[in-house]
């Protein structure tokens with residue numbers, strides 16, 4: 001069978017690829033002009049003639065892998081993307097092959113069961129009662145949620161959490177904030193945006209939060225920044241001022257957002273204090289845990305998220321610190337009715353009463369055809385077990401701390417903040433934009449892949465320790481490489 005043969009070719013190549021990357025036998029990143037790649041990969045020929053199978057597939061794959069950015073390379077320190085555990089990649093293959101768009105239960109019962117299990121597993125980590133797993137009967141209808149009165153800030157007895165997996169944290173933020181808007185201003189769905197809605201968030205929020213404000217019709221003018229300290233962490237005693245500014249402007253906040261942790265520096269906002277403030281004001285509390293919610297698994301690091309249970313919604317990316325391949329992000333809500341009432345739509349071919357022993361998740365998500373994303377994370381969880389994921393997470397956070405100590409011990413390097421996660425920013429001498437040139441040079445050499453971040457008006461280099469094969473060896477090599485590229489300090 002061609003499938004078995006070609007799959008064997010792909011697996012063989014990937015095994016060699018991973019081994020060569022881990023052994024640093026190839027550059028971590030190699031940027032070639034896009035037009036040259038289109039030519040070298042013979043895209044036009046294959047598109048015209050077909051034949052991407054057998055030996056041709058193997059040769060194509062050699063050329064393709066040669067032009068990848070190698071996440072398995074220990075000097076890959078750039079972004080918050082997992083080095084997927086192979087089991088998760090196999091999960092993605094299974095889902096791609098079986099293609100069960102499981103947002104409608106009858107389209108993918110096994111994938112739906114896995115998604116519901118994963119969501120409940122995450123809800124329990126937050127400390128919210130998980131959803132009862134349906135045995136038979138009636139499908140919850142979106143109208144159930146729409147016809148209800150607005151829930152109080154504290155979910156009533158008998159309510160339970162709920163969630164859905166989406167393609168990434170950006171879509172997860174949009175989904176959670178749509179649910180927040182539907183709770184605060186349910187009339188908007190029919191009547192359109194009244195122009196007086198507001199969203200409160202720290203400037204350090206991921207850009208997808210500002211995008212969600214734009215998409216939801218709140219706009220940049222309706223987005224109020226929360227005051228932060230020099231590290232970019234929300235100052236809880238300054239929350240009333242931001243709130244008052246929105247009130248003075250005659251605005252109605254739909255939600256207040258906190259980071260767990262922030263994208264640029266990986267620091268956690270004080271969730272308990274922020275959550276208590278939101279309870280007092282009766283406003284939706286959204287926690288962006290895309291990167292940092294995985295710390296909930298670790299007895300050592302879960303304190304960073306103390307108070308997360310006060311949130312109304314949390315997002316949590318499995319394709320960051322749970323070693324799942326992209327994309328797999330969870331939107332989690334404390335009260336299931338909030339997510340069930342987030343979207344209102346009609347589609348007679350999908351939404352109708354039916355007797356079935358499972359749930360349709362389609363009314364909780366922007367997506368219609370929805371991949372079986374649960375497999376990507378569950379295959380990792382089922383392979384490593386929770387303890388394996390905890391070991392991974394704790395090792396990455398510990399490495400960031402050791403790297404911090406090492407860098408701080410250098411006379412010509414400096415870290416602006418001590419890390420709380422596996423993200424670490426640093427600067428060389430008193431450099432600013434020079435860091436961007438340095439980054440380009442490191443990429444051109446193919447020896448390191450770093451990212452950069454502007455903090456308090458100054459550019460820094462940024463490392464994210466995602467790769468289990470990275471150690472302090474790479475950090476030492478990086479320090480040498482930077483000094484080498486920078487040349488001797490200017491005299492006088």
Ligand SMILES: Cc1ncc(COP(=O)(O)O)c(C=O)c1O
Nearest residue numbers: 080168169170206263288290291
């Ligand atoms: C805090 C935070 N939220 C949201 C996102 C967006 O997630 P995604 O890249 O999965 O869309 C990121 C991505 O880095 C993030 O760090």
